[in-house]
Amino acid sequence: xxxxxxxxxxxxxxxxxxxxxxxxxxxxxxxxxxxxxxxxxxxxxxxxxxxxxxxxxxxxxxxxxxxxxxxxxxxxxxxxxxxxxxxxxxxxxxxxxxxxxxxxxxxxxxxxxxxxxxxxxxxxxxxxxxxxxxxxxxxxxxxxxxxxxxxxxxxxxxxxxxxxxxxxxxxxxxxxxxxxxxxxxxxxxxxxxxxxxxxxxxxxxxxxxxxxxxxxxxxxxxxxxxxxxxxxxxxxxxxxxxxxxxxxxxxxxxxxxxxxxxxxxxxxxxxxxxxxxxxxxxxxxxxxxxxxxxxxxxxxxxxxxxxxxxxxxxxxxxxxxxxxxxxxxxxxxxxxxxxxxxxxxxxxxxxxxxxxxxxxxxxxxxxxxxxxxxxxxxxxxxxxxxxxxxxxxxxxxxxxxxxxxxxxxxxxxxxxxxxxxxxxxxxxxxxxxxxxxxxxxxxxxxxxxxxxxxxxxxxxxxxxxxxxxxxxxxxxxxxxxxxxxxxxxxxxxxxxxxxxxxxxxxxxxxxxxxxxxxxxxxxxxxxxxxxxxxxxxxxxxxxxxxxxxxxxxxxx
Numbered sequence: 087x088x089x090x091x092x093x094x095x096x097x098x099x100x101x102x103x104x105x106x107x108x109x110x111x112x113x114x115x116x117x118x119x120x121x122x123x124x125x126x127x128x129x130x131x132x133x134x135x136x137x138x139x140x141x142x143x144x145x146x147x148x149x150x151x152x153x154x155x156x157x158x159x160x161x162x163x164x165x166x167x168x169x170x171x172x173x174x175x176x177x178x179x180x181x182x183x184x185x186x187x188x189x190x191x192x193x194x195x196x197x198x199x200x201x202x203x204x205x206x207x208x209x210x211x212x213x214x215x216x217x218x219x220x221x222x223x224x225x226x227x228x229x230x231x232x233x234x235x236x237x238x239x240x241x242x243x244x245x246x247x248x249x250x251x252x253x254x255x256x257x258x259x260x261x262x263x264x265x266x267x268x269x270x271x272x273x274x275x276x277x278x279x280x281x282x283x284x285x286x287x288x289x290x291x292x293x294x295x296x297x298x299x300x301x302x303x304x305x306x307x308x309x310x311x312x313x314x315x316x317x318x319x320x321x322x323x324x325x326x327x328x329x330x331x332x333x334x335x336x337x338x339x340x341x342x343x344x345x346x347x348x349x350x351x352x353x354x355x356x357x358x359x360x361x362x363x364x365x366x367x368x369x370x371x372x373x374x375x376x377x378x379x380x381x382x383x384x385x386x387x388x389x390x391x392x393x394x395x396x397x398x399x400x401x402x403x404x405x406x407x408x409x410x411x412x413x414x415x416x417x418x419x420x421x422x423x424x425x426x427x428x429x430x431x432x433x434x435x436x437x438x439x440x441x442x443x444x445x446x447x448x449x450x451x452x453x454x455x456x457x458x459x460x461x462x463x464x465x466x467x468x469x470x471x472x473x474x475x476x477x478x479x480x481x482x483x484x485x486x487x488x489x490x491x492x493x494x495x496x497x498x499x500x501x502x503x504x505x506x507x508x509x510x511x512x513x514x515x516x517x518x519x520x521x522x523x524x525x526x527x528x529x530x531x532x533x534x535x536x537x538x539x540x541x542x543x544x545x546x547x548x549x550x551x552x553x554x555x556x557x558x559x560x561x562x563x564x565x566x567x568x569x570x571x572x573x574x575x576x577x578x579x580x581x582x583x584x585x586x587x588x589x590x591x592x593x594x595x596x597x598x599x600x601x602x603x604x605x606x607x608x609x610x611x612x613x614x615x616x617x618x619x620x621x622x623x624x625x626x627x628x629x630x631x632x633x634x635x636x637x638x639x640x641x642x
Contacts, residue, residue: 126622128339130642134621134635135363137348139492140522141322145314146300147285148221148228151561152526153389153542153632159282160631161326163310166195166214166264166279171625171637175276179209179286179309181262190271191239195264200333203288204308211258213286219251221283229530229560230283232553233544236579237275239267270580277545280630311338311636322347326635339639349492355616364621368614369494373428376616384430385613385626388439388543390551393487393502393606396534398565403483404535405565408474410603413536414460415467417505423609426501427494430612435461436596437541437555438548439610446585452548456593459600460607464509471510482512488528489538491519499538502608532563540611543629548592549578555604566604571595 140154147159168178177183181196201209221228222235222244234241239255255267268275278284291299291307298305302318311332317324326343329335346363348354354366367385368376376382393413395404403409419433432440435458443452475481489499496519503515515536520528529537544550553559556575557567574595578588600607617624620642625634 126641128639128641130620130640132339132341132640134340134343134365134624134638134640136343136345136365137354137357137363138345139347139349139367140490141320141347142317142324143523143526144300144319145303145306145317147217147282147287148226148230149300150282151229152522154522156282156631157633158314158324159285160280161310161633161635162306162308162312162314162329163282163285165281165284165286167276168636169280169625169627169630169634171623171634173627173629175280178280179214191268193266193268193275194259195266197262197264198333199262201309202331202333203291204313204329204331205288205291206331207288207290207307208261209286209288209309210261211264212261213288214264215254215256215258216289216292217285217287218256219254220287222254223251228283232556232559232561233278233281233283236269236576237272237278239269241269270582273582274545274547277629281544282631311335312340312343334636338636340635343635351493358616365615365617365624368429368616370426370428370497373614376614379616381616381619383615383617385615386441386628387611387613387632388442388546388628389540389611390434390437390439390542391538391540391608391611392434392437393608394529394534394537394539394564395566395603395605396532396536396564399533399535402535403474403478403480403485406474406478407603408470408477409483410606412467412471412474412510413506414600414603414606415463415470416509417502417608418462419608420462422498422501422505426497427609427611429614431609432612433462434607434610435459436600437605437607438551438592438596439543442543442551443546443548445589447589452589452593456596459597460603467509468511471513475512482514484514484516485535486516486518487536487538488518488520488525488534490522490525492522495519495538502538530563532565538608539605542632546629548596549575552592552595552599553579555599564604566599566602568598568602568604571598571602574598 138154142155142158143152144150144155150156150159164178166178166180167175170176179197179201181198184193184195186193197211220226222231222241224247231245235245236242240249240253243249244251244254257265259265288307295305300306303314308329311329312326313329315325315327323346328338328341351369351372355372357363358366395410397405423431423433436453436456438452440453487499489495499517503517506515507513528534541551553575554561555566557572574591578591582588620640622639622641624638
């Protein structure tokens with residue numbers, strides 16, 4: 087009963103977020119999103135032309151970490167479950183709901199008989215076993231391996247090198263029967279199976295491709311609504327085409343989706359206004375230019391952006407807690423949201439976003455309950471700055487801020503540079519704007535002073551954000567470590583019997599992490615979207631992949 091109750095709270099939290107994140111967008115003249123506005127039927131050519139802000143870093147589901155790759159992977163592949171238009175779950179590769187043992191630890195799935203890969207091979211239980219074992223194998227060095235830690239039996243021990251991948255709690259009882267043994271009764275296990283790192287991989291195909299696997303659209307096979315074409319690892323464009331071998335192909339309306347990487351909002355707007363593209367995300371002053379446009383709406387997201395501090399780069403001054411605290415308090419987040427972004431985004435004073443999840447006992451939102459833990463306070467910032475300089479025995483500090491090379495990222499980094507240098511005398515901030523893929527590589531290396539990073543929810547639970555700063559987490563390359571914090575996250579992950587105690591652990595963990603100034607929250611993103619009125623049922627999601635195209639269609 088407790089597992090079912092927890093899942094209910096997660097789903098309620100997700101639903102609440104769609105409403106809560108829309109608040110405040112009226113100031114920018116943006117209306118609330120309606121992702122299921124289609125009332126008619128597909129008509130005309132079923133082709134969409136879209137833009138992305140960055141390249142696809144990887145198409146290997148065990149290596150992907152970013153929103154672009156997750157969006158593509160989710161539309162060309164499928165796990166045991168899939169998110170629907172409204173964010174609920176529907177069966178994917180699973181033919182029916184699983185049988186679950188009385189203790190909630192053993193799930194037995196039947197794989198669809200009509201599930202096939204795009205090369206004609208059947209999708210089997212072995213494909214899930216292969217991919218999941220690959221994810222937790224230390225040799226894979228998968229950044230998202232921790233998503234199975236504490237979820238699938240023996241995953242933690244395998245990741246630590248204490249057991250072999252073959253001992254993971256997953257087995258193929260036969261070609262179409264998959265048994266999964268959980269480490270604990272995880273209430274959001276089904277939600278996890280919608281995510282890319284839980285997707286199957288065709289072992290024979292992967293092994294045949296060898297080092298070439300996932301480096302181009304020809305070096306991949308697909309089991310989802312679409313197949314990828316015309317893409318390679320350096321590509322700035324790609325095409326989705328309808329996967330006729332998909333088990334639910336009759337639901338898929340679009341024949342083709344053409345995608346180009348366009349990093350300048352002005353360029354994208356010209357393309358939109360001339361009819362060359364059907365949808366785009368607006369930034370900055372472009373939002374104000376389209377105030378009142380009936381084709382503009384707000385897309386709420388769970389994404390929180392923050393400054394991550396590299397504490398181990400040489401003799402980094404960022405190893406000093408007072409220096410980190412000073413930077414965290416030294417920039418005006420409200421002005422940044424109002425002047426630079428202008429898209430309905432709101433200041434973030436914690437890492438866990440508004441509207442993600444609610445207290446299992448009181449129903450109170452996590453963010454509201456834990457309050458503002460990292461706020462703009464220039465006077466306090468200067469006090470911490472002076473203490474930090476004194477502790478370091480210096481009177482000035484030079485730091486580099488790394489961010490993406492999009493138009494909006496450049497404006498953002500320039501704003502932060504100005505604020506930090508103005509409010510912290512003796513600080514010099516140099517800027518380094520790099521392509522998205524390069525920024526991910528820099529972040530993964532830990533070789534940075536400050537990097538502007540973002541995280542969107544994979545599932546509707548605070549731990550999905552807070553585990554990022556666990557000392558053993560594959561995404562934590564900053565050098566931050568706190569034993570008390572680690573213990574709280576570990577308990578919240580494994581001790582799910584007492585939901586109230588688990589919630590309190592997560593509240594306390596966020597307080598500790600931000601008291602340490604492990605990172606500096608900046609804003610919770612909302613997207614201002616222009617979308618042609620003939621585009622219907624293009625799925626926008628708060629958690630997991632940002633978009634799904636399975637149900638989308640053109641009505642002209």
